[in-house]
Amino acid sequence: MKPTPFIYIFLAALLLSGCGGSDSSDSTTVETETGSTSDDSSTGDTGSDDSSSDGSDESDDDTADDSDDETADESASEETVTESQCDDTSTAQMDELICATENFIATLTTTEQSAILYDWDNSNTERTIWSNFPTGNVQRNGMRIGELSDTAYDALITVAQTLLNEAGYEDFRGVLAADDYLQEQGGGSTYSSANYYIAIFGTPGREDNWMIQLGGHHLAYNVTMVEGTGYPVPNHIASEPKSAFELNSTTYAPLVDEGDAMVAMFEALSDDEFSDAYLSGESYSDVLVGPDNGSGVQPNDYPVGDDRGGINVATLSESQQALVIAAIAEWVDDYQSDISDALMADYTTEAALADTYIAWAGSESAGVDVDQSGTYMRIDGPRVWIEVACQGGVVIRGQTHYHTVYRDKEMDYGNTL
Numbered sequence: 001m002k003p004t005p006f007i008y009i010f011l012a013a014l015l016l017s018g019c020g021g022s023d024s025s026d027s028t029t030v031e032t033e034t035g036s037t038s039d040d041s042s043t044g045d046t047g048s049d050d051s052s053s054d055g056s057d058e059s060d061d062d063t064a065d066d067s068d069d070e071t072a073d074e075s076a077s078e079e080t081v082t083e084s085q086c087d088d089t090s091t092a093q094m095d096e097l098i099c100a101t102e103n104f105i106a107t108l109t110t111t112e113q114s115a116i117l118y119d120w121d122n123s124n125t126e127r128t129i130w131s132n133f134p135t136g137n138v139q140r141n142g143m144r145i146g147e148l149s150d151t152a153y154d155a156l157i158t159v160a161q162t163l164l165n166e167a168g169y170e171d172f173r174g175v176l177a178a179d180d181y182l183q184e185q186g187g188g189s190t191y192s193s194a195n196y197y198i199a200i201f202g203t204p205g206r207e208d209n210w211m212i213q214l215g216g217h218h219l220a221y222n223v224t225m226v227e228g229t230g231y232p233v234p235n236h237i238a239s240e241p242k243s244a245f246e247l248n249s250t251t252y253a254p255l256v257d258e259g260d261a262m263v264a265m266f267e268a269l270s271d272d273e274f275s276d277a278y279l280s281g282e283s284y285s286d287v288l289v290g291p292d293n294g295s296g297v298q299p300n301d302y303p304v305g306d307d308r309g310g311i312n313v314a315t316l317s318e319s320q321q322a323l324v325i326a327a328i329a330e331w332v333d334d335y336q337s338d339i340s341d342a343l344m345a346d347y348t349t350e351a352a353l354a355d356t357y358i359a360w361a362g363s364e365s366a367g368v369d370v371d372q373s374g375t376y377m378r379i380d381g382p383r384v385w386i387e388v389a390c391q392g393g394v395v396i397r398g399q400t401h402y403h404t405v406y407r408d409k410e411m412d413y414g415n416t417l
Helices: 006-015 093-106 110-116 150-163 166-187 256-267 271-276 318-332 337-347
Strands: 196-201 209-216 219-226 229-231 235-239 245-247 250-252 357-361 376-380 384-392 400-408
Touching: 093 150, 093 337, 110 196, 150 166, 150 209, 166 219, 166 235, 166 245, 166 250, 229 337, 256 318, 256 357, 256 376, 256 384, 256 400, 318 337, 318 376, 318 384, 318 400
Parallel strands: none
Antiparallel strands: 196 209, 209 219, 219 229, 219 235, 235 400, 245 250, 357 376, 376 384, 384 400
16 A cells, blocks of 8 residues: 655655755766666576576555545654754764655655555565566566656665665665666666666654665665664675676776675685585575565575584684674675664674574585586574575676675564564
């Protein structure tokens, strides 16, 4: 069910003056197409959404509720951050994110709000719609960012800059640029930084449950705020090519650090430890716990018991454990510290590391070779779950590219489904 957008129009006069987030203009922002671009290319990822599935995605195509409510909700100001929290002196990161999101909403027309804003209640299925396929193959929630006005697009960029830290924002820019690069390499119009979508569930507020969903091919941010605490999971991020590339005289490398950090964990192991970490008899064409395909529930098929496999992190040296923690941080620390700090603390306690395993699969003779299709790496904790799968190139033949997923076994979607 889509919400009636008029509670936001009530706030527009206040919010159009701006808020205390980062500067909405960014001279290095990836340029997006304007106007509507048809996803007319059938080119898509050869990898499936889930290595154990048939590669098909289901998506909901709910009709927006365009009914008008002539009376503005007088309680709207109580449900959202106050004006004083939206001024330039506010330093609370969550307040800045709420303010930036409200400011973005205020730039939208009524029709755009109807497309982007979803009711929180009865939205379990819609909130679990995301994919690693291009949007020409699987429709996303919300509105295509390439159809936003310049003002709305700039406001959305401010939301991204407020949600992510500097490294996370660079990854975000790099993933979008990679799609433009694939189009430049002959991939077709399906690949475009304009073909990413924004949807917002619920009403932004410190005491409320709400969610930012931003994604398209090779990106799915599903960030749920639960009474002021953020959970940025499930998170899918990928890149073709996996190595650095240049577009419009700018160099991007969105997943180079992440891939290097995962490889470093295994390179630090002794021969016996490396052998213990190997998932003998297992092969992965993609991540194991991938998109939820509109299921409306959290996955329950994580490996358990002896099926977990790999080597226990508690058996490793302090320096080896530090490399595992550094690899976890490459995904978790992409967000503002108000979100990431508490999660990193929970994932890396002594008790958590004692129940965390690192594992790899692929060619046993080749070892962890990210240039070989089928190479697979993961971190499996009591809560944190990170996977990296190396797939053959779809557009750039003869090279592999990364698919990754970061999930929390307990707190995906803020544990609100």
